[in-house]
Amino acid sequence: MVYTVIFEVDIKNNQILFFHTGSLSVKLKAGVLYDYEDFLEQFIIDNVYEEEKIYLYQNFNIEALRSASVNKRENITCDFRLRPEGNREYRWFTMSLMLPHGAGGAVGAILDIHEKKIHELEMQHQASHDAMTNLLNRQAFERAVFSYFMQGEKTGAYCLMDVDNFKLVNDTRGHAYGDIVLMKIAKILTENTPKRTIIARYGGDEFCMFFPGIDRAEQLEPVLIKILENVRKEEFDGMQLSVSVGVSFYPKHYTEEKNSIGKYADVALYKAKESGKDSYCFYSEEMGEF
Missing domain, CATH: 3.30.450 (Beta-Lactamase)
Structure with a gap:
């Protein structure tokens, strides 16, 4: 026609x-x-x-x-x-x-x-999304978060998360099953976060989330608790897995240095791992610089 x-x-x-x-x-x-x-x-x-x-x-x-x-x-x-x-x-x-x-x-x-x-939209989607999980990829995530900053928005929470002992999954179940684990965790993230949340597979077993409008630990804790609980009770071929999360806040932990807010979240993630994993940690000055 x-x-x-x-x-x-x-x-x-x-x-x-x-x-x-x-x-x-x-x-x-x-x-x-x-x-x-x-x-x-x-x-x-x-x-x-x-x-x-x-x-x-x-x-x-x-x-x-x-x-x-x-x-x-x-x-x-x-x-x-x-x-x-x-x-x-x-x-x-x-x-x-x-x-x-x-x-x-x-x-x-x-x-x-x-x-x-x-066709154009499909190509754009492929360029900005992780093929396995269908989440944003690292570059698209960083663009989206930076765009949020440039719009003059006031607050946000930046979360860096990875799967505890993920190497064990690949070693004992194989890389193909490791991919299934990542897809299941991606689904848990999308189903247990507010609609405005920007979520990405950051690379390997790392995920990243940005929560617009959140600037206090007590606002974010219920979401993080739900994520950790759902990962813990998910069926992973007889394995019980967990995740650890590090959190920093915008604009408190944002400087002109590239991805400083992400680096502060990484420091907090390290502390969460150090304290026994299967947990979350909010960055504080006592943890030192990245």
Whole structure:
């Protein structure tokens, strides 16, 4: 089915003229002038994926077009999901507008890019996620946490965790079963942490979690206790496993030195291991520097 839509917008007079409406909508007719703002609002309300309605309107409302034209912006392009008339599922489209006519007008198109976009998203996912556990990888985790800092957010808890005696798992059950252990623990983490938690497989048997908005031990302890309990009671082919966790806080343990907050968490993790494993430890100045 052909969904391509081609149109021209008279920015000055708030009108839109369609040259080709494809199969996107039976309501639109080629060669007929429509009120542009009315068309855009109805199109968004009827067809566009809920989370992208505001995003699309902010970029393409008539005042945004007039501003773009006055500022000599050459084009506006946005990818979004919509459900064409008669379809049950959303597909990816791109809406592109070129402004070659100064303040007077613009030409645009709505194109189906579903297959290309899905492939692009799959490639992005593969680049940012650990293939085994489907958690974020180390690089993506660090980007996400740094982005949180740069947004001016005030607090957060940084946790570094690893599996106690994991070498024994690989030595006695083999590396294939070691992978199963890591996948089970990843599932425990995702099921026992708040939705906003950023979770990653940091490498080997190490995991990392960042809890936005948490800056006190008493806020985090119930979550850590639940994680430790669930790992302890999980079935691991007759083995009882445990994890240890080191915790540091943002901004208290954050400096301009790269990943300083992670290094403080690592010091706390070492102390948790030293105190007998199967435990968590919050960094304090008495533990010294990393």
